[in-house]
Amino acid sequence: MIESYELLSFIKSRRSIKRLKPDSISRDVIEEVLDVAISAPSAHNAQPWRFIIIDDQKVKIKLAEAMAKAWQEDLSRDGLSRIEIERLIELSKERTINAPILVIACLTMEDMDEYKDDRRKNAEYLMAVQSVSAAIQNLLLATHAKGLGACWRCAPLFCMEAVRKVLKIPDNFDPQALIEIGYPLKQPQVPSRKPLKSVICYNEWV
Numbered sequence: 750m751i752e753s754y755e756l757l758s759f760i761k762s763r764r765s766i767k768r769l770k771p772d773s774i775s776r777d778v779i780e781e782v783l784d785v786a787i788s789a790p791s792a793h794n795a796q797p798w799r800f801i802i803i804d805d806q807k808v809k810i811k812l813a814e815a816m817a818k819a820w821q822e823d824l825s826r827d828g829l830s831r832i833e834i835e836r837l838i839e840l841s842k843e844r845t846i847n848a849p850i851l852v853i854a855c856l857t858m859e860d861m862d863e864y865k866d867d868r869r870k871n872a873e874y875l876m877a878v879q880s881v882s883a884a885i886q887n888l889l890l891a892t893h894a895k896g897l898g899a900c901w902r903c904a905p906l907f908c909m910e911a912v913r914k915v916l917k918i919p920d921n922f923d924p925q926a927l928i929e930i931g932y933p934l935k936q937p938q939v940p941s942r943k944p945l946k947s948v949i950c951y952n953e954w955v
Contacts, residue, residue, distance in 0.1 A: 759893070759894070760890065762893070763889060763890060763893045764898075764936065764937050764939075764940070765899075765900045765901065765937070766898025766899060766900055766933045766934075766936075766937065767844060767929075767937070768933070768934040768935060769848050769849065769898055769930075769931030769932060769934055770849075770931055770932040771847065771849065772931065772932050773804075774804075774849050774850050774930065776802075776804070778897075779802055779850055779930070781891070781895070782888055782891035782892050782895060782930075783800055783802075783888065783891075785887050785888070785890070785891035786798075786800070786884045786885070786887045786891060789880070789883035789884040789886070789887045790880070790883055791880035791883065791884075792861065792873075792876035792880050793860075793861065793862060795860040795861050795862075795877070796860070796880070797856050797858065797877040797880050798854060798855070798856065798857075798880065798881045798884045799854075799855040799856075799857055799922055800852055800853065800854055800855070801853040801855065801916055801918070802850065802851075803850070803851040803916075804851075806846075808915070808916075809845060809846050809848070809851060810846055811915050812845070812912065812915045812916065813842040813845040814842070815914065815915045816845070816904055816905070816908050816911055816912065817841065817842050818911070819907065819908035819911045820837075820838060820841070820907065820908065821834055821838055823907065824837065824838075841904075844900075845927070845929065848929035848930065848931050849930065849932075850931065851928070851929060852888070852927070853912065853918075853926070853927055854881055854884070854885050854888075854924075854925050854926045854927075854928065855881075855918060855922040855923060855925060856878060856922065856923045856925050857877075857921055857922050857923075858873070858874065858877060858921065861873050861874075861876070881925050881926075882925075885901055885926055889901060889928070892930055896932070897930055897931065897932060897933075898930070898931060898933035899928055899929060899931075900928065901928050902927045902928070902929065903925070903926050903927075904927055905924035905926060905927055906924070906925065909923060909924050912924040
């Protein structure tokens with residue numbers, strides 16, 4: 750049994766790792782951490798998560814380029830200069846392509862409850878989003894336990910159709926996140942966090 754102090758310290762020690770070694774990772778290890786991911790709680794136990802694992806370099810490149818094209822259009826509309834757009838896109842593509850493993854986390858509503866009114870439909874969708882997020886957090890902790898580094902990126906939310914097309918994702922799956930996984934090149938600095946007292950209240954918000 751892990752001592753509670755050790756477990757809590759372990760959870761707090763997890764970091765988003767953006768710089769990864771090129772070392773390969775076996776599919777057995779990836780499936781081991783994903784098996785932990787799907788032990789997460791979910792609304793109605795519907796388990797609305799689906800995962801696509803990418804370890805083929807050609808697919809990584811194709812995906813990175815498709816996402817970059819969509820992002821370039823957004824950045825152009827934001828008024829950024831061509832040089833700045835190219836810089837941002839190349840940095841993003843480099844990270845995605847160089848990560849040994851990419852995991853695309855998707856959401857499906859197929860086993861969630863159905864409602865006729867928009868209010869409850871929207872609430873049910875948000876419940877599915879929260880469920881997938883819980884699975885992703887489990888995945889991050891599992892990779893950390895295996896000595897791996899990972900970074901949760903939400904870029905697919907901004908280019909769902911591009912991601913769907915490259916990975917042949919069904920229309921009833923919504924790509925939610927891209928998780929880059931590999932062995933850490935180096936440990937990042939501890940990020941700042943807001944003081945606990947600034948984000949909590951008891952009984953009512955005062």
